Each structure stands twice: as C-alpha cells, then as structure tokens.
Amino acid sequence: DIQMTQSPSSLSASVGDRVTITCRASQSISSYLNWYQQKPGKAPKLLIYAASSLQSGVPSRFSGSGSGTDFTLTISSLQPEDFATYYCQQSYSTLHTFGQGTKLEIK
C-alpha cells in the first residue's frame, strides 16, 4: 500500500501569512494527488485535484504543485476561514490513502 506523509502535523500562522504544507508518497504516484480542507464537525471539502487543478469554487489563494512523490499545498494569504485541517490523498493506486492531516491554527 502507498503511504502518505504530511508535514508539519500542525502549524500556527497569522492572517495574511503564506503557508505551505507538504505531502510525500512512499512511491511515485504521478500527479494523482488531491487536497482537502476539513473544519470541525463538517465533511471534507475538495480543494485541489490532480496535484495542481483548482476545484470549482475554491479561492485562487489555494494552489498545489508537485509530481512523483513530493507535493505541496500553498495558501498565498491566509484568511480567517482557512484555519482548518488539511489532508492530502493519493488516487494512483486502487486504495486511495490519506495523509494524517495538518492542523492549521491561528497564531
């Protein structure tokens, strides 16, 4: 099975900051990497699919990059509504594993 490792596990930042979250796959997954945002008590929301494609309706301050084994999610200028937990997920293999999550908190 493909393992997904996110870093950091938690992050404190301020409104307006630029933030980057990293996701590493245990083997190459081409560009089959997706990013989700989840707020407490809510279902996850798809932000980025295929490593760098912005899902419809998602603000352009969110961007994704990478291929192979190393990927990043960048938020260019943090807004108050962006404080949440972020997950990466690979959809390359038949078992679509998630990373362990990165909790983004207000500094």
Next chain:
Amino acid sequence: EVQLVESGGGLVQPGGSLRLSCAASGFTFSSYWMSWVRQAPGKGLEWVANIKQDGSEKYYVDSVKGRFTISRDNAKNSLYLQMNSLRAEDTAVYYCARDLGAAGYYGMDVWGQGTTVTVSS
C-alpha cells in the same frame, strides 16, 4: 442541488452488523465511482472502499476486507456499505462521497454529512 445523504448509523455490539445507505440526488448517479470514507473520533480521514459505476470493480482498505461489502443500486440512486463482524476500531463517522470524473482518479468532490457508527458493548 447535488446531494448525498447517509443513514443507517447507530450503536452496535462488537461482532454485530450494520448496513449504511447513501441516497444521491441532483446528478446522474450511475455515471460516477462512489466511495466510503470514515473518521474515528479525534482522528484523521481513512478511505474505506469504492465501487465503479456498474458495480463491476470494488476495492477495500485492508482492515475491512472480508467484513465490509460496498454495493450500489443505480435504479434507486443509492450506495450501501454492509458492515459485518464489527469491531471497536470501526467506530467512526462514515461519509459517502462522489468521485470526481468518470475514471475515479481525481478525488471526491461531493460528500454527505456523515453517519455515526459506534461499536460498543
């Protein structure tokens, strides 16, 4: 409105069974791969299973293989998860989700609100 609504969660004893349902509306259900994802209390997301549009392909995380069965009824626009031999570690909120794109390679773009399964004596 595109919508997924789960039902069927509840409290069950270890070793028991439960069947979750997910009712889809607002889109052509038969055109999409569908998935189940769970989240244990205070933990991260875990992909559980998915099923192809016609039900001909099904995949499961190792921890539920042989115990859970995913199925669908395209005539009823419904997705199911039959869970047998339940264990305490199956306690979680279970979400159904639609896979983006016909091939199922691009993440899950529509999610239900989740249904809670608690396995306890």
